Amino acid sequence: MTRQLDKVYRLDHAVTKTQKVFLSAFGMDWNHVKYRAEKI
Template sequence: MFIGFLALLIRCRIYRTLKEKVKKPNYLPVPAAIRELEKIEMTRQLDKVYRIDHAVTKIQKVILSAFGMD
């Protein structure tokens, strides 16, 4: 029950942040945003630094910028 409560809090935080930052109504629901973020692949290089495998798409940039990441 506690895990379900935490998941609900995280989902509400994602929903509220996307609603504030993305001004179009119903532009990106939470499940679609999570699916887009799952597509990002990172690899750990030999110098122990994580790097993105592929370029991020426009939608992924919008989601990441809503949370203050570049």
């Protein structure tokens, strides 16, 4: 995530396959990451 000039945080890269494996180990998925990023 990066903070843009308008002071809003946005994901700047896609979640990789390896990251998805780690997320699944904690019961999370890509949608959870996207949701949390939007809330910040």
